[in-house]
Amino acid sequence: MKVIIAKDYEDGARKAADIIEKIVRENPECTLGLATGSSPVGMYKELARRCREEGLDFSKVHSVNLDEYVGLEGTHDQSYRYFMNTNLFDHINIDKANTHVPNGLATDFEAAAAEYEDGIEADGGIDIQVLGIGSDGHIGFNEPATSLVSRTHVQTLMLQTRLDNARLFFGGKLDEVPTRAITMGTGTVLDSRTAILMAFGKGKAPAIAGAVEGAISHMNQASALQMHRDAKFFIDEDAASLLKNVDFYKAVYADSDLRSLEA
């Protein structure tokens, strides 16, 4: 696990975009695992700019998203399909037919989950998985005590998660936040070839401390990334504020360019 402490949100967004750009340029047919939430939005803007101004080509790229609320249509302005269209897909030259978000309206969720896993496999697996982190350490919508080897499944959301998401996205209306979501499992995430987790702000500091320096535990799902073959955390000073080894991470990774990040 590499911990990159960015100067600020924009710096973190650019550094994370560098990693994605490298993968897309090396393999134009790669599969990107994508996330919703406020953390990756700046990176998506930067990728859209690079597509527009620097010819970064997404025409053959496939994508799979982490999760979707149960019960929301893709046209609902709080659905994750809508989020991805408006924050990324509408601004890059990706073929929307190659973009996949779990089906929150499935009638048979077990079948939908198995189909989603099959789709990832058919795409050749996930080359890079983008992640945010919930205040309880969740990745995707894998809440505390979910198996660390879980695959795509339906998850009941913790009240805190619904409160966080109501505050950020549903205009504060808790009643409108669905109680369940269909999410890739933490095991699905662990199978990705590279994983980048983005977190900014003091509110994320306890979850980041648990994920990076705590014991691996299903009570902080992101801590499972300690077992990932290539996980990089892009965080700001505030999100890093409860880490013990900040000086070490800064000395080794903070000003690294892409080459040394791979060392």
Ligand code: GLP
């Ligand atoms: C939601 C999403 C997660 C995301 C988290 C944090 O719960 N399902 O994938 O990481 O929110 O969101 P934010 O980046 O807005 O803090």
